[in-house]
Amino acid sequence: MKDKLKELFPEIGMIQDDDIRDKTLATLEDAVTLGGWTLDDLDVVPFTLLINDTKCSWLKHTRAVTRMAIACGKVMDEEYSDNYKINFDYLVSGALLHDVGKLLEYERTDSGFIKSRCGKLLRHPFSGAGLCTKHGLPDDVVHIVAVHAKEGQGGYRSPEAVAVHHADFINFEPLRDL
Numbered sequence: 001m002k003d004k005l006k007e008l009f010p011e012i013g014m015i016q017d018d019d020i021r022d023k024t025l026a027t028l029e030d031a032v033t034l035g036g037w038t039l040d041d042l043d044v045v046p047f048t049l050l051i052n053d054t055k056c057s058w059l060k061h062t063r064a065v066t067r068m069a070i071a072c073g074k075v076m077d078e079e080y081s082d083n084y085k086i087n088f089d090y091l092v093s094g095a096l097l098h099d100v101g102k103l104l105e106y107e108r109t110d111s112g113f114i115k116s117r118c119g120k121l122l123r124h125p126f127s128g129a130g131l132c133t134k135h136g137l138p139d140d141v142v143h144i145v146a147v148h149a150k151e152g153q154g155g156y157r158s159p160e161a162v163a164v165h166h167a168d169f170i171n172f173e174p175l176r177d178l
């Protein structure tokens, strides 16, 4: 499954550190398996249940957020390197995994996709952070996943987490507000 995941998410190849790249892949693979999905499902599962009949899949959203966060990170790095450095391994891994918990949060029924029992108990930032910790990803990556949504409001976000958080909402609000 890992080779196919690398094809689906070419951004994985941008992660320089072998350990972080392998753990990112392992986390994705685990979520697909635990959620009972196939790899083809990733481009079918909606990225949100908050927009009725959205055409945007979990795969498309995840890649768009990742590419946008990378673009933001590049500008941040160019302009503010006197103040902080962007770690692109953390940023790419965190962006690719920011919604990995949704693969546990949603389930398919005959009448469509709904929140699973797990999703009712643990929104995706919680289940996603748990999966990342399970696979030994660095705290900086777990942090990006944990604080990317409303749960992170009002608390500290690292520069990489700020980029992923805003990229996520840029890839949500215009589709919600059509």
Ligand SMILES: [Fe+2]
Residues within 6 Å of the ligand: 061, 065, 098, 099, 168
């Ligand atoms: Fe997202």
